Structures are given as C-alpha cells and as structure tokens.
Amino acid sequence: MELAGKKIILGLSGGIACYKAAELARLLGKAGASVQAAMTDAATHFITTVTMQALTGKPVFTDQWDARIANNMAHIDLSREADAILIAPCSADFLFKLAHGACDDLLSTLCLARPTGLPLMVAPAMNVEMWQNPATQRNVARLKEDGILVLGPDAGAQACGETGMGRMLEPAYLLEEVIAAFQPKALKGKRVLLTAGPTFEPIDPVRGITNLSSGKMGFAIARAAREAGAQVTLLAGPTALPTPYGVTRIDVQSARQMHDAVLARVAGQDIFIAVAAVADWRVVGASEQKLKKNAAGDPPQLLLEPNPDILATVAALPDRPYCIGFAAESENLAQYGEEKRRRKNVPLLVGNIGHHTFGKDDNELMLFEDSGQTMLPRAGKQELARQLIGVIARRL
Numbered sequence: 467m468e469l470a471g472k473k474i475i476l477g478l479s480g481g482i483a484c485y486k487a488a489e490l491a492r493l494l495g496k497a498g499a500s501v502q503a504a505m506t507d508a509a510t511h512f513i514t515t516v517t518m519q520a521l522t523g524k525p526v527f528t529d530q531w532d533a534r535i536a537n538n539m540a541h542i543d544l545s546r547e548a549d550a551i552l553i554a555p556c557s558a559d560f561l562f563k564l565a566h567g568a569c570d571d572l573l574s575t576l577c578l579a580r581p582t583g584l585p586l587m588v589a590p591a592m593n594v595e596m597w598q599n600p601a602t603q604r605n606v607a608r609l610k611e612d613g614i615l616v617l618g619p620d621a622g623a624q625a626c627g628e629t630g631m632g633r634m635l636e637p638a639y640l641l642e643e644v645i646a647a648f649q650p651k652a653l654k655g656k657r658v659l660l661t662a663g664p665t666f667e668p669i670d671p672v673r674g675i676t677n678l679s680s681g682k683m684g685f686a687i688a689r690a691a692r693e694a695g696a697q698v699t700l701l702a703g704p705t706a707l708p709t710p711y712g713v714t715r716i717d718v719q720s721a722r723q724m725h726d727a728v729l730a731r732v733a734g735q736d737i738f739i740a741v742a743a744v745a746d747w748r749v750v751g752a753s754e755q756k757l758k759k760n761a762a763g764d765p766p767q768l769l770l771e772p773n774p775d776i777l778a779t780v781a782a783l784p785d786r787p788y789c790i791g792f793a794a795e796s797e798n799l800a801q802y803g804e805e806k807r808r809r810k811n812v813p814l815l816v817g818n819i820g821h822h823t824f825g826k827d828d829n830e831l832m833l834f835e836d837s838g839q840t841m842l843p844r845a846g847k848q849e850l851a852r853q854l855i856g857v858i859a860r861r862l
C-alpha cells in the first residue's frame with residue numbers, strides 16, 4: 467500500500483489514451499490512493515464518467531459549475547484536498563493550456579489554483595507529429611521550467627496508425643512515478659551502479675551453472691535509488707523482472723561479463739551496490755557445441771575455476787565509490803557477515819537474515835558497519851530497499 471492515505475486527482479484530457487486511464491485509476495486505488503477523477507469535455511468523448519466513477523468509487527468532476535460544491539469553487543476545494551495531481555492523458559492542447567496558465571474549464575483551473583508545492587505530473591499522449599511540433603516542445607520546456615513533472619511519452623505504434631514518440635507511458639510506469647514523487651530525494655544528483663540477479667556460467671551452448679537468485683532485491687534497490695533522485699545503472703544477470711522506470715539496464719550472463727560491464731562503467735559513480743549472487747566458479751573450457759552423451763553413458767567431468775570477485779575489485783580501486791556488499795549465509799550470519807565485510811574491505815555489508823530469501827517478496831536484513839550492527843526488520847523488499855537507500859544516503 468505505497469500510496470495509503472494519499473489523495474490523487476487524476477485528470478483526463480482528450481485523447482485515445484483515455485482508455486488506459488481506467489487501468490491507471492485501478493492501479494492507484496490498489497496502491498492505497500484515494501482517486502478523484504476530473505475530466506475535460508473532450509475526455510468524456512473517449513471514455514465515460516460512469517467508467518471512471520465505477521473504478522474510483524467517486525462521482526467524477528467535469529464542470530466548474532458542479533452543484534455538488536455549494537460555493538461553486540470546485541477548483542479550490544478539489545486542489546486543496548489533494549496530495550498530487552496527475553494529468554493522464556495530457557493532450558497537446560492541455561499542455562498548451564498549462565504552459566500558458568489558461569483556465570477555461572474545471573481541470574485547467576484547478577491546476578492553476580493548486581497550492582504552491584503541490585506536485586503536478588503530466589503524461590503527454592498524442593500523435594508523433596503533434597509531439598514533435600516545435601510549439602508542443604516549447605510548451606513542454608516551459609512546463610519543466612515551472613517545476614511540472616513530465617512523464618514520458620513513450621515511443622512505439624500509435625492508435626492513429628503512425629509510429630513514434632507520443633504514446634502515453636504505461637499505467638504501471640505512471641504508478642511508479644506517482645509513488646516516486648512522494649519519496650525523499652536523498653540521492654539527488656548521485657550516480658549509482660548496481661549488480662543484481664544470478665549469473666549463468668555456460669557448460670555448453672544450452673546448459674549452465676546458475677543459482678536461485680531472482681534479482682528482486684537488487685531491482686527494488688535500483689528503483690529506490692532512482693526514486694531518491696539518483697541516476698541509476700543496473701547490471702542484471704538473467705532474470706525476467708521488468709526494468710524499474712528511469713533506470714538504465716544492461717543485461718549480462720556470466721560473472722566475467724558482469725565484471726567487465728562493471729569496470730567499464732564504475733568511473734564517476736558515487737555508489738556501487740553489489741547485490742548479484744555471482745557464481746563463484748565457472749567451467750573451464752565451456753564447449754562451443756552441445757555435449758553429447760557417449761555410448762557408455764559416462765557423464766562429462768567438469769573442471770571449475772574461480773570467477774573474479776567484482777565487489778572486491780571495485781573496493782580496491784584507488785578512486786572507489788562508496789561500496790556496499792551483500793551476503794546470504796545459511797548459518798552464523800553475525801560472525802560471517804562482519805568477516806566478509808572486512809575481507810571485501812567495504813564500509814557497509816548487508817546480510818540477508820536466513821538464506822531462504824531468494825525469490826521471496828519480503829526479507830529481513832542485518833547491516834554490518836564499523837560502528838556495529840543494525841537490523842532492518844522483516845518487510846517487503848521495496849520497503850527495505852527504501853530504508854537501505856536512506857541509510858546509504860546518510861553515510862555518504
């Protein structure tokens with residue numbers, strides 16, 4: 467319930483992406499937000515107020531002169547109650563109106579009347595030519611100068627049959643951005659590099675050695691770092707997890723690929739977080755061709771050699787970033803955790819309490835530092851990731 471207690475005004479202006487606003491209203495509600503929909507007249511041509519009312523559980527506002535507001539000041543009442551306003555979809559015309567302070571309908575008026583500091587986010591959605599038009603780009607630049615958050619748009623196939631920039635960002639990403647808007651910007655301007663997931667060490671082109679790491683904790687930390695305002699690069703081993711919005715992701719397979727990818731990008735980073743469960747060994751002389759069973763049925767003999775230790779390599783760099791390691795131990799975490807921190811020479815080592823965390827949605831962490839140990843009690847991985855980012859930001 468990442469938006470529990472938050473009141474969001476979801477404004478819809480005219481565009482075919484209005485149909486996605488229905489899903490967005492649902493996602494915001496599921497995250498705990500109380501959603502008040504407000505629609506322009508054009509939006510009501512694309513989706514009905516009945517749909518939005520049913521999904522938000524509240525009558526929709528479309529009219530400045532709505533008789534439900536006794537003093538006829540819907541624009542004041544609605545914007546004073548809100549914790550954030552999100553316009554999705556935001557048409558080219560509505561961008562223009564916001565950029566120029568127009569207020570000729572309820573939605574634009576309540577945006578203009580919003581209290582100073584109330585977050586206003588817009589998710590543009592329009593035809594590619596309309597988006598690229600210098601007039602629209604001028605309006606977008608003006609909105610950014612005014613501190614309005616412009617989310618997207620995405621590129622791809624459009625409802626009009628053309629292809630390019632102008633698709634509204636997917637509702638799941640918009641939800642991530644609304645949640646991010648409420649997070650403290652503790653890492654603003656910082657650069658963060660992370661590894662996450664398992665690695666895969668080939669035996670032959672179709673077989674390999676890997677482990678049960680899902681990547682969930684590393685991806686949650688990447689998202690939390692980006693929510694905190696950092697520029698985040700995520701080096702991911704094989705995992706099907708979706709990339710957190712706004713994070714640069716690079717996929718790798720083996721430990722050596724991960725090692726090379728990290729070393730190619732580590733210069734200029736402020737923070738390095740090694741969350742990946744890197745395979746300790748790789749197969750010597752992995753076969754180029756699929757290994758065949760022989761007539762006698764003898765299994766092949768695999769010879770292993772050690773992989774480079776990525777974290778220890780980064781921690782030994784002369785100009786190293788602030789380094790954080792992880793440990794998953796099946797016993798004696800208190801002792802092994804501190805030993806590992808010293809061996810890897812990192813200021814902060816994060817121990818998973820219990821090694822059954824792989825693939826789970828929650829976790830329990832023990833932080834090892836010079837100053838001693840701190841426990842982060844059991845919680846969802848995203849929540850723990852935010853707490854950990856808070857700790858890291860304080861240590862920097």
Ligand code: C5P
Binds near residue numbers: 743
């Ligand atoms: O030595 P061990 O694998 O237990 O250490 C775990 C920590 O070291 C994790 O932070 C992991 O990402 C990192 N590591 C690494 N390269 C390796 C092995 C582990 O970066 N080859």
